[in-house]
Amino acid sequence: MISEVKRSAEHKMQKSLEAFKADLAKVRTGRAHTGLLDHVMVDYYGSEVPVNQVANVTLIDARTIGVQPWEKPMLAKVEKAIRDSDLGLNPAAMGDIIRVPMPMLTEERRKDLIKVVRGEAEDARVAVRNVRRDANNEFKNLLKDKSITEDEERRGQDEIQKLTDKYTAEIDKALAVKENELLAV
Template identity: 45%
Template sequence: MTTIATTKDAMAAARTRMEKAVEDFRKELATLRTGRANAAILDAIRVDYHGTPMPVNQLGTVTVPEATLLVIAPWDPSVVPLIDKAIRASDLGLNPTNDGKVVRVPMPAPTEERRKELVKHLHKILENHRTAVRNIRRDIKEAIDKLEKEKKISQDEQKRALEEMEKFTHTETKKIEDLSAAKEKEILEIR
């Protein structure tokens, strides 16, 4: 963590770290499976290519030709069975097919039970990111308190900085909760 010498530094550090937490939450949401095809769902899958774990999107082109189908066209056709195997081994519950040139991944509509599991998982991710934002707030609060204790800032300045920090924390937490609510609605939506 960078050295915090003023309340301005503290707020800048808080802003940067909290915005990263929100962005990370967005990325994790993209990997959650709904009934709709989304190339980001494959981001977490790694394929063992010549002894190196590689993301699927670095081995070929991933396209979404229709709402319930992903097509992966690898640049090296010898990797097709490896991609197929990696997708089957993942916990996404997908059943890809391949013709030796491309891998097709149909996206079945999740069952009611699977939807509930996904929502439960979504809530776990949400809570982890809420906790991350609260931890950032705690760290920055401690830094501001330390500045006041060392007489580098006044008590009034400390109070103003902590109030600004609270407002920003609420704003970022609200962003995460809104994203979560939208994703939950998408998951529970039956097409």
């Protein structure tokens, strides 16, 4: 029983860490990459879909992303979605392709990106702590049903706390690496 709860909690914490690392990869550090636009959502006939589901996203050069919508009427919507995203990008439509130049990162923009990254790290920590809370509630329910003893419950909670500390430290480590990347000129 306890090992199942622990295994489930560890799996969920690992998923939270992976999601955080995926979010970190989307935060730009000066170079253009197509993954940057993955979370930009476009209004596609009444439903919100990622930009890469309505357009080809390619690299034109090291500092420019090209976005070519599959349908002509989507050009303006895709351009607006990129402009309104929290990425601070200024797309320009040229014919049937949208050019998204990557501006040089100013010191102020670097600090803003660090704030964004820290917010995402805090969200990841909260997700890990929510998994801990759910696991501890499961232990309490097992104790209430007399499936486990009080000592087993306490031992299980201690193991879950160690997992929480481990994954929180991993999140902090990934955050520190990304902050250093952002601060490097």
